Amino acid sequence: MLSVKNVIDIDDLSVNDIEIILENADTFNEVLERDLKKVPALRGKTVINMFFENSTRTRISFELAAKRLSADIINFSSSTSSLKKGESIIDTIKTIRSMIADLLVIRHSDSGVMSFISNNIDLPIINAGDGKHQHPTQALLDLYTIKKSFGKFKGLSVAIAGDIVNSRVARSNMLLFKKMGMEVTLVSAPMLLPEDLSHYGVSVKSCIDEIIKTVDILYMLRMQFERQERKYYPSVKEYNRFLALDEKRLNMMKKNSLLMHPGPVNRDIEISENVMNLENSMPEKIKINEQVRNGVAVRMALIYLILTKE
Amino acid sequence: MKEKALILNESDIDRILKRISHEILERNKGAKNLVFVGIQKRGVPLARRIANNIKELEGTEMFAGKLDISFYRDDVAKRVKPNVEITDIPFVIDGKDVILVDDVLFTGRTIRASLDALTDFGRPRTIQLVVLIDRGHRELPIRADYVGKNMPTSLNERIEVSLKETDGKDSVTIYESS
Numbered sequence: 001m002l003s004v005k006n007v008i009d010i011d012d013l014s015v016n017d018i019e020i021i022l023e024n025a026d027t028f029n030e031v032l033e034r035d036l037k038k039v040p041a042l043r044g045k046t047v048i049n050m051f052f053e054n055s056t057r058t059r060i061s062f063e064l065a066a067k068r069l070s071a072d073i074i075n076f077s078s079s080t081s082s083l084k085k086g087e088s089i090i091d092t093i094k095t096i097r098s099m100i101a102d103l104l105v106i107r108h109s110d111s112g113v114m115s116f117i118s119n120n121i122d123l124p125i126i127n128a129g130d131g132k133h134q135h136p137t138q139a140l141l142d143l144y145t146i147k148k149s150f151g152k153f154k155g156l157s158v159a160i161a162g163d164i165v166n167s168r169v170a171r172s173n174m175l176l177f178k179k180m181g182m183e184v185t186l187v188s189a190p191m192l193l194p195e196d197l198s199h200y201g202v203s204v205k206s207c208i209d210e211i212i213k214t215v216d217i218l219y220m221l222r223m224q225f226e227r228q229e230r231k232y233y234p235s236v237k238e239y240n241r242f243l244a245l246d247e248k249r250l251n252m253m254k255k256n257s258l259l260m261h262p263g264p265v266n267r268d269i270e271i272s273e274n275v276m277n278l279e280n281s282m283p284e285k286i287k288i289n290e291q292v293r294n295g296v297a298v299r300m301a302l303i304y305l306i307l308t309k310e
Numbered sequence: 311m312k313e314k315a316l317i318l319n320e321s322d323i324d325r326i327l328k329r330i331s332h333e334i335l336e337r338n339k340g341a342k343n344l345v346f347v348g349i350q351k352r353g354v355p356l357a358r359r360i361a362n363n364i365k366e367l368e369g370t371e372m373f374a375g376k377l378d379i380s381f382y383r384d385d386v387a388k389r390v391k392p393n394v395e396i397t398d399i400p401f402v403i404d405g406k407d408v409i410l411v412d413d414v415l416f417t418g419r420t421i422r423a424s425l426d427a428l429t430d431f432g433r434p435r436t437i438q439l440v441v442l443i444d445r446g447h448r449e450l451p452i453r454a455d456y457v458g459k460n461m462p463t464s465l466n467e468r469i470e471v472s473l474k475e476t477d478g479k480d481s482v483t484i485y486e487s488s
Contacts, residue, residue, distance in 0.1 A: 027378065027394045036430045039381035069381075304381075 002305050008114040008127045010136050010175040018143070018180065024301035025144050025294070031068065032297055042071035045307050048101045050093070051128070052078040052108040057263055057292055058128050058137070062105045065299035071307070074101070089113070090120050097123060102307055106130075111168075124306050126299075132168055137302065138262050139172035141295040143180065145287050146217060148294070149258055153180035159211045161187035162221035162243055162270050163232070165194050169262045170221055174200050185211055187243065191232045207242045212252045220245055220261045220270050236269055246272040250285075259286045311468060311485040317461060320480040323442070326458040327356070330440055331363035333456050338407055341367075343435070345403060346374040349412040349424055350395035353377075355475035356442060357411035375399035377410075382423035397427075404432040413471040415441040418452035443482060445469055 002017050013021075031039055047066040051059050059075070066073040076096065083092055093104065104125045106114060111131030118125050129135040143153070150156060158177050164170045164186055177184050184202040186193065193204065205211055212218070223239070233239050240246075250259065259275075265288065267273045279286040318326070338344060341364050348357030354376045361372035378395040410424055421439060428437060442458040447465065461484070463469065468485045472478070 024394055027396055030397055031381070034430065035432075039430070040426070041381035041383075 001309060005306070005309065006114075006118050006125045006127075007136050007302055007306070008118065008125060009134055010139055010172050010179070013136075013179075015179060018140070018176070021140055021298065021301050021305065022144050022147055024305060025140075025297045028068075028300040028304070029294070029297040031300070032293075038068050038070060040070045041304060042066070042069040042307055045069075045071040045102045046100065047071050047073045047103045047105060047303060048076060048096055049073060049128075050076045050078075050096075050104055050106045052083075052089075052106070053129070055107055055128070057295065058107065061292070061295040062126075062128060062299050062303075064296050065303055068296070069300055069304060071102075071303065089117065093117060093121050097121060103303065126302060126306070129168055132166055132171070134172045135168040135262075136172050136176075137295070137299055138169050139176040140302070141291060141298040142173055142219070142260060142262070143176055144294050144298050145260065145291050146258070148290075149256075149284075149287070150216070153177075153182050155181065155183070156216045157183045157185070157211075157214065158217040158219055159185045159187050159205075159208075159215045160219045160221065161208055161245075163192050163223050164188045164221065165192050165232070166224040167221050173219065174202055178202070185215070187211060189233065189242065208245065208249060212249050213254060215253070215257060217258045217260060218245070218253065220259070220265075222262065222264065223266055223269050239269060244270050244272065245275055247274045247278075250275050250278070253285070257285065259288070260291060261288050263288060263292065312488045314467065314484045314486045316481060316483050317443070317469075318459065318482040323458075323480045323482070326442065327359050328363055330456045330458065331360050331367065334360070334409060334438070334440070335364060335367065337438075337455075341370050341372065343405075343407045344372065344409055345401055345406045346372060346409045346411060347377050347399060347403075347424075347428065348374060349410065349420060350376060350378040350397075352413040352471050352473055352476055353411045355473050356413060356440070357409070358475075360409070360411065360440065373401045375401065377424060377427055379420060379423040379427050382427045384419060384423070399431055402432060403428065403434045406434050408434040408437045409440055410437055411440045413442050413473075414469050415439075415444045415452075415454050415457075416447055418448045418450035421452050422450055442471060443469055 003014055004012050049062055063073050104123050105128050107128040108130050111133035114127045114130050127136055160170050174184050178201055186202050187205045187208050265271050346357040346361045348354035357374045361374040365372045376398045378397045380394045438455040440456040441454045444457045444460050445463040466487045470483045472481045474480055
């Protein structure tokens, strides 16, 4: 059983919680491989997907996860809601709460809005991404993907490359990978790094070539143009030279190493078109589609564990 | 809980499983359409043992799968089961005679959930139930086809089944709350 009621921040989860989540993800992965991919576990429960920010894979992934568990799921989208009439977030959530829901899945563009909401609402919350702060379910599905390939975490070296400062995925993943005993290196440029990295316990490199031959996992991030109020990098060409993955660099990666990316990929910016087209022929190395697939099983595990907690 | 009596020891369990193996073969006129599914957790080794007995008697390879019914319980929200075990049925059950195996038959709710779960995997020709102990107190209209031992109990008693594969020894013991 989980020690927490909400999944907002990786720091809230104990190693034991994480192991429970991954074990349960395995059992749900088996359900997803059946002809009939649905179990009646959460009949009568209601999950509300509240997305105040755009999303394709995360929203659909949560929706599928809830449906595969037989829970009802309501999709709320801020652009067509009374928020446009000026209703506050808390009032919006209270309105939905009075229609009796059991779990809120929330994405919002403000970093840290989750703890504000959880202090005002007595429903369990899963953070589906808040601003530049955290994206814990992404980190957990990435960890599960790594577990399926390596079967362990301790001593694995992972490099997270690209736009770190704007990335909630990077923050959650650094914390989670470190917690599980992995060595984390950031590959980025000064302008794309947060000012203070001291409490993460990570090392920093400036070019992908410095780590490409030695890492077990290369985790590429998306250039988040929508969060960049100013220009963070001189040119795409410059970015390609230091921080992007092309076929030549892919071939330098060591045997049994993995390439991961949280999606959506900016083709020819962080990963070249050629590499993207190789995924079907190299499924043991390029894990981008598998990450998406594993996301449903991991989210099923989280929803199940939270809604069956006493 | 204090121990009241040892009901079955290792050789008792062994004899019971051999007898049930013969009964299954007799009733199904051989082994050719049989598959085995054990309910997690102690139904799994019992199913494996019966399948092995039948393999020795008939000389045909027998399939034995594992079924976890946590997601099919009618009391998911009321009763927390800490660890969900793996479900693994790597064979087709359509048209087969499925021998479903559990250690103790009590209220019948686990079996009801198992029937729902199995139905999600296909449409067997028949489903037949094996239990090592039937302790009574049914809450649903469910009965076993093959019973190791009928053991009428009171509700303040508890039956503990230990098996070598899961607990390091073979025994069935009855405990009474003091």
